[in-house]
Amino acid sequence: MKYLVILALVLAVIWLWQGKRRASLAEKARKQQQPQASSKGRALQTTEVIACDVCAVHMPLNEALTGGRGVYCSEAHRRQAES
Numbered sequence: 564m565k566y567l568v569i570l571a572l573v574l575a576v577i578w579l580w581q582g583k584r585r586a587s588l589a590e591k592a593r594k595q596q597q598p599q600a601s602s603k604g605r606a607l608q609t610t611e612v613i614a615c616d617v618c619a620v621h622m623p624l625n626e627a628l629t630g631g632r633g634v635y636c637s638e639a640h641r642r643q644a645e646s
């Protein structure tokens with residue numbers, strides 16, 4: 564009977580320890596996910612805008628065409644400026 568009580572205590576301690584560990588792991592995962600999400604949001608907000616060297620139209624940097632002498636809004640303006 565004494566051993567049963569000790570066994571129950573040991574099991575209870577293990578169960579509590581695992582519950583705590585699971586909670587701290589979940590918290591760690593949440594903390595790791597949060598900075599990634601906020602940095603993604605920041606990257607979207609700070610899209611760089613650049614002006615075409617021919618017509619000065621502004622566009623996001625990822626949509627601009629890069630030529631040998633500058634950046635352009637379209638293939639036509641790149642040809643016009645560089646030919």
Ligand SMILES: [Zn+2]
Pocket residue numbers: 615616617618619620635636637640
């Ligand atoms: Zn242009």
